[in-house]
Amino acid sequence: MKTIMKPIRFITNLYNKLTTCGKALVIIVIMLLFVILFNQHKNQGREGFEDSKTFEFKEGPELYDDFYANIYDHLVFNDVKNEYEIGEIINQTKPTSESIILDVGCGTGNHVASLNRAGYKTVGLDNSQAMIKKAKENYPDFDFVQGDALNAMEFQPSSFTHIICMYFTLYYFKDKMLFFNNSIKWLMPGGYLVVHVVDRDEFDPILPPANPLLMLTPQRYAKERITTSSVVFDKFKYNANFEYDKKNNSAKFIEKFKNKKTGKVFRKQEHKFYMEPESVIISEAKDAGFIVLGKIDLIRSGYEYQYLYVLQKPE
Template structure:
């Protein structure tokens, strides 16, 4: 034990001896160096604390804040898809100048904008205040409402001739039976409901800017399903991964945002999706009283194994 103490304190004795022999300026320099070392250690600890404090994890509707609404279009927007969808909806459901259309999950407002520009009165509904704000920035002349399609009192009965629910919105709805019942209530007799539904096992989960093959899915050339998207922004790197759990009829879509400089993740968000099979969703619609009128394949717009299902409320 004595030997251990001697070996431990020996370096300190050497430093003390050297310190006593140095000049006054040497002693000042010694203290300056000690202070700099202490400050450096403090700053490192402080920096680590700030990195942890600034890290964000978001899920549910909290995901759709100002930050995400500002980059949302870059991640998912496709004018080719939107134009094709709107054209097919018009051709298949035959709206008129007297039609009133509700777009559930209107996001940044592009479907609402396209339909209104073609002369069909359309209102957007979204749960996120930030997305509503962005939609109004994009289309200040059109109507957007912050609200919840799960609230049966959101609109009066028989308010709309058409309702649309596009781009995976249906999969963020846990109680789809309630969704279909509310749509049945809000539609006028003979009204149309258009819902985006996918083949959950086959559709391509890669985001458009991460797909190197324009208008083609790389899934055709991959041995295993590709579920990861990597995108580089000016200030950060983005990575997302889709994970399907067919046994639980659920999926997660996890997004990570990393600083370019140090590679540290400053934001992570998890989308929880309720992904029943096509037949199960169609069964829910029929139970609510809807008639299945048709199915539009979105492959012509580059979205394979994705469809617009056309439902009608009995006249």
């Protein structure tokens, strides 16, 4: 017992001799170590699905298959951001019990569920059959439709009071003008369109489970922009890299899945983003007839240089 107490007394005495700033620094370091260890433990417990016998390369809509749908929320979902976005959308657009909301690119259905639970009728739209299937598994009481937001015939004119387009969905559309035209057609007069837009040069492309600082972006403390993400699942390791081509207004998000036992990559996939400057995107929305009502900064939810633009169809 004495052997154990001696180093404890030594550490206690050493800590007491530190200045106030020194003590604060020690506490911050301990907290950061705890966060890193916690995230490592959390990542190791994630369930993964794999087929290491064959190598797969996927791009475009086909990468959103059953495999990806089953791990998607582990990679990108952030409950704090989700609830903050929903709260701000409600505050800015004042939906009522009579509102009908469309979530374009609904994915696994989290925004749809939050809005429905808040009392607002919301329908999810996604062009991936696997993502719609997962959304229905997650939230069987809510409505989800497989379809294409670039197809003007997908819905009748004046079908919705609100349309939301979240989490980089807008950047999958090469022809954003077509999306804005369809949206203004589907909205009732005075209806709202809320779109997620980023500062393409400054936003943080690191995925949530790969960021040990949680609500802080490591980009602030890095000499160069960090573009890679790494996450450990039960049976495989996940690595991703954001490749930005400013000259061509585009980017690729490349994901690799490596078997933990063999160390071999068994799946690779590429997302293609059409990333025009923020001002160009909003200018197209205006050309389609929308009025810009506001710009919600997502920094309070830990997503710096990311925004929700609130647009309105004229009465």
